[in-house]
Amino acid sequence: MIETDGLTKRFRKGKSDVTAVSELSFAVGAGELVAFLGPNGAGKSTSLRMLTTLVRPTSGTARVAGHDILRDPAGVRSRIGSVGQLTSGSHAQRVRDELRSQGAFHGLSRRDSRRRADELIASLDLGGFADRTVQQLSGGQKRRLDVALGLVHAPGLLFLDEPSTGLDPQSRENLWQHILDVREQHGTTVFLTTHYLEEADRFAERVMVMDHGRVIADDTASHLKAKLTGDVLTLGFATPDATVRAVGVLAGLAAATPRRSDASTIELTVAGGDELLPRAVRVLGAEGIEVVRATCVPPTLDGVFLALTGRSLRDGPAAASEGPDTHGAPDVHEAPDADAAPDAHAAPRSASVAGDEPGAAPTGTTGLPATDRATTRAAEAAQQTGAKR
Numbered sequence: 611m612i613e614t615d616g617l618t619k620r621f622r623k624g625k626s627d628v629t630a631v632s633e634l635s636f637a638v639g640a641g642e643l644v645a646f647l648g649p650n651g652a653g654k655s656t657s658l659r660m661l662t663t664l665v666r667p668t669s670g671t672a673r674v675a676g677h678d679i680l681r682d683p684a685g686v687r688s689r690i691g692s693v694g695q696l697t698s699g700s701h702a703q704r705v706r707d708e709l710r711s712q713g714a715f716h717g718l719s720r721r722d723s724r725r726r727a728d729e730l731i732a733s734l735d736l737g738g739f740a741d742r743t744v745q746q747l748s749g750g751q752k753r754r755l756d757v758a759l760g761l762v763h764a765p766g767l768l769f770l771d772e773p774s775t776g777l778d779p780q781s782r783e784n785l786w787q788h789i790l791d792v793r794e795q796h797g798t799t800v801f802l803t804t805h806y807l808e809e810a811d812r813f814a815e816r817v818m819v820m821d822h823g824r825v826i827a828d829d830t831a832s833h834l835k836a837k838l839t840g841d842v843l844t845l846g847f848a849t850p851d852a853t854v855r856a857v858g859v860l861a862g863l864a865a866a867t868p869r870r871s872d873a874s875t876i877e878l879t880v881a882g883g884d885e886l887l888p889r890a891v892r893v894l895g896a897e898g899i900e901v902v903r904a905t906c907v908p909p910t911l912d913g914v915f916l917a918l919t920g921r922s923l924r925d926g927p928a929a930a931s932e933g934p935d936t937h938g939a940p941d942v943h944e945a946p947d948a949d950a951a952p953d954a955h956a957a958p959r960s961a962s963v964a965g966d967e968p969g970a971a972p973t974g975t976t977g978l979p980a981t982d983r984a985t986t987r988a989a990e991a992a993q994q995t996g997a998k999r
């Protein structure tokens with residue numbers, strides 16, 4: 611479904627170049643659910659924008675859904691669905707009409723557009739508000755509509771850029787359930803970016819970790835966790851003396867080195883911590899050392915990132931619990947630049963609306979040059995609305 615070869619993107623920033631994505635080479639098979647993880651500025655969105663033909667690579671290329679992104683961008687667009695960080699529905703349109711007109715713009719007959727709209731309303735559970743206008747929807751309902759709009763032409767491959775950012779936990783769970791259902795019903799390949807580590811861990815079969823424009827790990831979440839980190843065991847003791855003696859006993863029991871985190875607590879990071887813990891308590895007890903508290907915390911993807919980079923993904927603004935940190939909505943009054951795909955700057959009818967979207971981040975949040983932000987976002991909005999031109 612996706613095959614990239616040395617995909618690289620450099621942006622001009624003042625007098626210097628920023629390498630947003632460097633030598634990206636990977637393949638994604640049909641039906642996979644892949645999550646792209648990384649801190650702010652790692653290059654995730656730029657990678658997605660290249661794969662969805664919104665931004666031209668500086669070098670390298672990719673085949674997406676059987677079409678070359680450089681030689682046949684229209685072919686790529688006809689075969690993929692793409693949901694960006696902005697809501698793509700037009701404010702004043704009713705949900706049902708929005709879906710029907712999206713079908714018509716994709717070349718479906720009136721009858722097929724109606725049928726497809728009904729199907730998507732059922733499968734994404736939009737029935738309760740299908741006759742409301744987009745501006746009357748909640749954030750979670752809008753995101754479900756966005757996914758539905760991206761699926762109107764039944765693409766085999768769906769790109770989602772931070773689909774659940776900014777939603778409350780219940781709406782996130784609900785959106786995910788719908789994404790998983792659509793995937794199960796149609797075998798859709800899903801490629802998404804997210805800041806929510808626990809979502810990637812729970813739902814994605816494959817996790818690609820990106821940092822400074824490069825993919826630094828690519829595997830299942832469980833393999834990454836097993837390979838790069840382990841369970842963190844914490845054992846508490848009644849006295850400092852017992853703690854010192856316990857360090858010696860534990861060192862002989864586990865492959866890892868026990869660390870004293872304070873006078874009466876020992877930590878150790880090991881594989882199979884849940885099995886080691888009861889054994890450690892028994893052996894220590896036999897030595898006359900009483901364990902007064904104990905926990906075993908399973909590994910996380912944040913631990914994986916920490917092991918790979920020495921930094922936590924939760925440090926700074928990319929923290930999973932925080933709200934969106936998007937690059938700002940498009941200002942359609944600004945001129946496009948050469949980085950956008952050739953036809954991507956043609957403003958769709960909803961592009962000007964997207965900037966007013968209450969859930970969208972305000973402009974100017976990234977420090978990117980205004981024209982770059984405007985171009986990329988306008989191009990993204992143009993694609994999100996598909997052929998609505």
Ligand SMILES: Nc1ncnc2c1ncn2[C@@H]1O[C@H](COP(=O)(O)OP(=O)(O)OP(=O)(O)O)[C@@H](O)[C@H]1O
Binds near residue numbers: 623631648652982
């Ligand atoms: N149009 C642009 N012009 C100049 N620099 C850009 C542009 N788009 C992205 N960049 C820079 O490229 C780098 C990668 O940005 P990108 O948006 O791909 O990161 P990201 O991983 O998606 O971040 P986030 O999680 O914050 O969305 C950043 O340093 C960013 O400032």
